[in-house]
Structure formats: structure tokens, C-alpha cells
Amino acid sequence: MQFPYKTLMVQGTTSDAGKTTVVAALCRLLARQGVKVVPFKPQNMALNSAVTADSGEIGRAQALQAQAAGIAPHTDMNPVLLKPSSDTGAQIIIHGKAVLDLNARDYHEYKTVAMDAVLESYQRLSTQYGSIIVEGAGSPAEINLRDRDIANMGFAEAVDCPVILVADIDRGGVFAHIIGTLACLSESERARIIGFVINRFRGDISLLESGLTWLAQQTGKPVLAVLPYLHGLHLDAEDAIQTAQVASANLNSAQKFRIVVPVIPRISNHTDFDVLRAHPEVDLQFIGPGQVIPAADLIILPGSKNTRADLEFLRQHGWDAALGRHLRYGGKVIGICGGFQMLGKTIADPDGVEGTSGQSDGLGWFDLHTAIGAEKRLANVSGQCAFSAAAVAVTGYEIHMGISTGTALATPAFYIDGRPEGAISADGQLLGTYLHGLFDHPDACQALLTWAGLGATAGATKVDLSALRETSLDRIADAAQPLMDALLSEKRAFL
Known part of the structure; x- marks a missing residue:
């Protein structure tokens, strides 16, 4: 299979919109077709981390995505990791190693240095892999963090890559999330978005269709896929504890x-x-x-x-x-x-x-x-x-x-x-x-x-x-096949 995008970025309208699982699903689908694919997250803030093959530390979500791609986790997959130690301070990990501790304001100034590390890792991965699936952080609509952004559109602009925008319908307000996010972006940033993914849908899809038509008319961009809510997944959480994530019981x-x-x-x-x-x-x-x-x-x-x-x-x-x-x-x-x-x-x-x-x-x-x-x-x-x-x-x-x-x-x-x-x-x-x-x-x-x-x-x-995780990765990949089909048919200018 010839995947049309050398680099494709997945951003979300909110935190926990489903960016991590969409990236993992695309990595698994591409790996199934023999594409040499790698996940990448420029900047992650998480207290769940993993030790890599090169003895560094990255976000645990990127280790999960590496498993989906069938490769060993490496520090280049998450070159900047922030591990909060308080409400205003964090340990800064660059290329897998702790380098210093900064408060939020000082880190904002440090981002120019961090961006150099991000681009260095990205360039290395570009020479080794046929496709790079990139995960954003939080939301690109956080306008207070737009200056020196390295995690969302700042990165996409720097490497000139297309973006798909994921929104979680389960939390409500999905159309407002998408329209509001677009309103916060610059003209060039909006142009990068090739389409939307509506995630965690459950119910009668026919009741959603009028909203999808309205969204396409309002934005001029397609809904690439509506992905279902999947119960009983066993996947590593990026950071926050999902207290509702419990397995079905055989005993009272x-x-x-x-x-x-x-x-x-x-x-x-x-x-x-x-x-x-x-x-x-x-x-x-x-x-x-x-x-x-x-x-x-x-x-x-x-x-x-x-x-x-x-x-x-x-x-x-x-x-x-x-x-x-x-x-x-x-x-x-x-x-x-x-x-x-x-x-x-x-x-x-x-x-x-x-x-x-x-x-x-x-x-x-x-x-x-x-x-x-x-x-x-x-x-x-x-x-x-x-x-x-x-x-x-x-x-x-x-x-x-x-x-x-x-x-x-x-x-x-x-x-x-x-x-x-x-x-x-x-x-x-x-x-x-x-x-x-x-x-x-x-x-x-x-x-x-x-x-x-x-x-x-x-x-x-x-x-x-490990077996439960593999089964869950296959489940999310199977569910995301319509998204892959849409991407293969929606070849755009960003190649």
C-alpha cells in the first residue's frame, strides 16, 4: 500500500479526545500493510512513562503506539517529556534524559531550545521511516500557549504537514468544539486541516448525518470518519486515571x-x-x-x-x-x-x-x-x-x-x-x-x-x-479502517 502522507498529524479539539488511540490505530493499520511507520509526539506532559531501548524515558502512550507499529520504543518518538512535580513546575526530559526543572513561565521561554530537539528527532525519524504519524498535545485552540508552540500547529507549520482534527462526541458539544477550534486558528493553520474525525460515537448514525452535512457546509472540510465507542479496551493511559476503566467481572x-x-x-x-x-x-x-x-x-x-x-x-x-x-x-x-x-x-x-x-x-x-x-x-x-x-x-x-x-x-x-x-x-x-x-x-x-x-x-x-493490549490494538485498528479508507481517497496537496 502506498500511503499518501509522509507525515500526518493528529490533533484534538480537547485533551482526551482520542488522539493517542487514533495514532495507534493508524500505526497498526499501516504496519499491517507493510508500511514502515513510526509514531511521534513532539511534546508530552505525563507522569506515566516508559523506558526505551536506548535507555531513555518517553511518554507511555508513545510506547503503546510503538507496539502498534511493531517497533521498539525510542526516545526520538517523544523528544520532549514534561513530568509535573507541582501545579506550576515540571522536570524537563529531552531526548530521554532529565535536563532541568522549570516553572511554567520559564519553560515557555525554553521552548525555542526544546523545538530544536523536536526537529532533530523528527529529521532522524524521517530518514528511517516511510511514514510518521504525529500526535498533538491538548488542543491547538489554546491561544495563550500559541507563542513558541511546539506541540500542535507550531510543529505542523515548521514541518509543513497536514492535520486531521479529532473531537469526542461522548462528552457533548462536538460541533461547537470543532467550529470553535477552527475559529481560534490562523488562516494557514485552518488550511492544514484536511478533515475531521468524530470519536466515541454510540447510537443511530442516521441521527448524526444532518449534523455531518452541516459541518461540511460550514467548514468546507469533510468528516473523514465517525469512530465507535469501544468498551473493554486494555490500553495504557497517557496520564489521567480512568476510574471507569474496569474489566467485566466473573464474580460479584x-x-x-x-x-x-x-x-x-x-x-x-x-x-x-x-x-x-x-x-x-x-x-x-x-x-x-x-x-x-x-x-x-x-x-x-x-x-x-x-x-x-x-x-x-x-x-x-x-x-x-x-x-x-x-x-x-x-x-x-x-x-x-x-x-x-x-x-x-x-x-x-x-x-x-x-x-x-x-x-x-x-x-x-x-x-x-x-x-x-x-x-x-x-x-x-x-x-x-x-x-x-x-x-x-x-x-x-x-x-x-x-x-x-x-x-x-x-x-x-x-x-x-x-x-x-x-x-x-x-x-x-x-x-x-x-x-x-x-x-x-x-x-x-x-x-x-x-x-x-x-x-x-x-x-x-x-x-x-500484553495479549490483552494486542487484542485492543487490533480492535481500535479494525474500527479505524473507515478513516484509513478516507485518507487513501483524500490525497491532498501535502505529500
């Missing part, structure tokens, strides 16, 4: 093994829990601000981009007391990355790497002391579960800036490439680790749930998240 929730995850403000890599959401014997609940931690079998403290501030948030909400009660009644607790650090005695950040400099007392359940430093460990790893009598494989990745020491590490949770990693408490109630993705390997997930108390029934169920 009252009979399930209950797992609770407190949602701290700078929660990172909550994709760690995707496989637990999909497990038919597990009821996983995210508990947010103002909510009380309910009775549970297992509580998991997630990763954090600002561990000391999130620990203070946890205490302000009384969740530390709830954790204490949970342990007194025999419950199990797992701490992952920043959550592991919270379980220790002290967390020191003398240089203010994650926020305000200083030291905080941890929850004190592990003899563990953590020092936050400027050097970030990035690695894809594999090994074995130390807490299991059988030889159980585990895989995952490390993304952290802290170094922990203490006697708790003498009883590791895992052996990674032959070295001890993490900790298990003497009473067997606490497990801590720096390993993200620890549940992704089916055998490791089974072993961890058995350790946590699910019991023999856990042996009857193994969830293969």
Missing part, C-alpha cells in the same frame, strides 16, 4: 479480592495497576481526596513524582492512620517506587530535586532511609521473585531518582539480574520495590496476589496484559 464484587490504591496528587505510572483492573478475581479501587480508605485485602502505595509532598498529602487525609489499622488487622501493603520510599523512616531531598529541599519522616515501617539525588535510574529489567518458594519470573522497569539504604534491604523482594532488590518485612505484611510493571508478567502477578492473600484460587487465573 463482594466476593472478590479487594485492592485499594490511594490516589496521591503526583501519582506516577498508575499503569502498574492495569493488569489488576483486568483480573476477574480482583476488585481494584482508586481512592481519591475526601474519600475514606475502605476495608481491603491489599493496599498499594503507588509511585510519585514528588514523594515528600505526596506523603504529606497522605497524612493530611488520614490515610496513614488507615494504613496502620489495615496492618493491625493483618492486611498486606505494597509500596512501589515513591510508595516504597514512604514506607521507610526518612526521605531526604537536600537539593530540592522534587520540590522544597529538606527531610521528611516516613511512615517508619521499614528500616529504610532514602536520599533523593539528581541522577535518575532508567532501566528495563528482569529477574525472579525472592518472596516465592518457586522460581517465579518477573519483568519491569525502573524510573527513580532516589537511593535507599537500610537493614530492610537485607530481605529483598526480588532478585534483578542477580542483585537483591526491594524489601519484605519480617512479619510478611509489607513488600516494597522500585520495580514498575511488577504485575505485568502473568507468573509474577499470580505470585504477588498469592503472597497478598488471594490464595489457591489465584492459581486458576493468569492475566496476560
Whole structure:
């Protein structure tokens, strides 16, 4: 198949309009036809990230899109990644490596430097791949961010590529979103848009047709496709927690093994829990601000981009007391990355790497002391579960800036490439680790749930998240075939 666009950009009228899945679907469709295709997102802001083949860090959504394209993730696919550490500041990652921390205003000035990195990566990809499918960020209608834009039309103008605009009909106001977005663009930017995609439609398509005709008349641009709302997808979230994304259950929730995850403000890599959401014997609940931690079998403290501030948030909400009660009644607790650090005695950040400099007392359940430093460990790893009598494989990745020491590490949770990693408490109630993705390997997930108390029934169920993800990628690709057909028939001036 000869795809007519060397570079095609997917922008959205809003955040979460479906840009990520449309890009992934197009990558999968092109890869099926033997096209050498690569995803690209110039700038991403997300706390869900992945470690690449070249030992860098990119947004997790781009790793998902790489899987859709059948290639290994690389830092050039997301040359600029912003990881917020507060409401106004973020760690700036360029070509996979953390380079500095900036507040929002200073980053705006830094964008000219960031654009150089974006174009450098884009040029490299252009020489290696036949087609580049680009994902925008947020919306091109954010006029307060238009100056020095590198994420949407600023990039499209720089490389002279066409754009398709995605709008989410499920949230309502889809025609206003499209018309309003066009109104905020310059004449040259509007000319770049070759058509619209209306996403997440459910209902009788005949009731939508008059609106599609009106939209084409008003804008002079076609609706390339109306894509359906797909239930039960298992795809990595770009950033925000989708609390409604739960798998269908085989058991009544009252009979399930209950797992609770407190949602701290700078929660990172909550994709760690995707496989637990999909497990038919597990009821996983995210508990947010103002909510009380309910009775549970297992509580998991997630990763954090600002561990000391999130620990203070946890205490302000009384969740530390709830954790204490949970342990007194025999419950199990797992701490992952920043959550592991919270379980220790002290967390020191003398240089203010994650926020305000200083030291905080941890929850004190592990003899563990953590020092936050400027050097970030990035690695894809594999090994074995130390807490299991059988030889159980585990895989995952490390993304952290802290170094922990203490006697708790003498009883590791895992052996990674032959070295001890993490900790298990003497009473067997606490497990801590720096390993993200620890549940992704089916055998490791089974072993961890058995350790946590699910019991023999856990042996009857193994969830293969990679297989579920592959099935979901195929589903979104199949649903997006009308869009591909329209693109193949709508060859325009941008070649």
C-alpha cells in the first residue's frame, strides 16, 4: 500500500479526545500493510512513562503506539517529556534524559531550545521511516500557549504537514468544539486541516448525518470518519486515571479480592495497576481526596513524582492512620517506587530535586532511609521473585531518582539480574520495590496476589496484559479502517 502522507498529524479539539488511540490505530493499520511507520509526539506532559531501548524515558502512550507499529520504543518518538512535580513546575526530559526543572513561565521561554530537539528527532525519524504519524498535545485552540508552540500547529507549520482534527462526541458539544477550534486558528493553520474525525460515537448514525452535512457546509472540510465507542479496551493511559476503566467481572464484587490504591496528587505510572483492573478475581479501587480508605485485602502505595509532598498529602487525609489499622488487622501493603520510599523512616531531598529541599519522616515501617539525588535510574529489567518458594519470573522497569539504604534491604523482594532488590518485612505484611510493571508478567502477578492473600484460587487465573493490549490494538485498528479508507481517497496537496 502506498500511503499518501509522509507525515500526518493528529490533533484534538480537547485533551482526551482520542488522539493517542487514533495514532495507534493508524500505526497498526499501516504496519499491517507493510508500511514502515513510526509514531511521534513532539511534546508530552505525563507522569506515566516508559523506558526505551536506548535507555531513555518517553511518554507511555508513545510506547503503546510503538507496539502498534511493531517497533521498539525510542526516545526520538517523544523528544520532549514534561513530568509535573507541582501545579506550576515540571522536570524537563529531552531526548530521554532529565535536563532541568522549570516553572511554567520559564519553560515557555525554553521552548525555542526544546523545538530544536523536536526537529532533530523528527529529521532522524524521517530518514528511517516511510511514514510518521504525529500526535498533538491538548488542543491547538489554546491561544495563550500559541507563542513558541511546539506541540500542535507550531510543529505542523515548521514541518509543513497536514492535520486531521479529532473531537469526542461522548462528552457533548462536538460541533461547537470543532467550529470553535477552527475559529481560534490562523488562516494557514485552518488550511492544514484536511478533515475531521468524530470519536466515541454510540447510537443511530442516521441521527448524526444532518449534523455531518452541516459541518461540511460550514467548514468546507469533510468528516473523514465517525469512530465507535469501544468498551473493554486494555490500553495504557497517557496520564489521567480512568476510574471507569474496569474489566467485566466473573464474580460479584463482594466476593472478590479487594485492592485499594490511594490516589496521591503526583501519582506516577498508575499503569502498574492495569493488569489488576483486568483480573476477574480482583476488585481494584482508586481512592481519591475526601474519600475514606475502605476495608481491603491489599493496599498499594503507588509511585510519585514528588514523594515528600505526596506523603504529606497522605497524612493530611488520614490515610496513614488507615494504613496502620489495615496492618493491625493483618492486611498486606505494597509500596512501589515513591510508595516504597514512604514506607521507610526518612526521605531526604537536600537539593530540592522534587520540590522544597529538606527531610521528611516516613511512615517508619521499614528500616529504610532514602536520599533523593539528581541522577535518575532508567532501566528495563528482569529477574525472579525472592518472596516465592518457586522460581517465579518477573519483568519491569525502573524510573527513580532516589537511593535507599537500610537493614530492610537485607530481605529483598526480588532478585534483578542477580542483585537483591526491594524489601519484605519480617512479619510478611509489607513488600516494597522500585520495580514498575511488577504485575505485568502473568507468573509474577499470580505470585504477588498469592503472597497478598488471594490464595489457591489465584492459581486458576493468569492475566496476560500484553495479549490483552494486542487484542485492543487490533480492535481500535479494525474500527479505524473507515478513516484509513478516507485518507487513501483524500490525497491532498501535502505529500
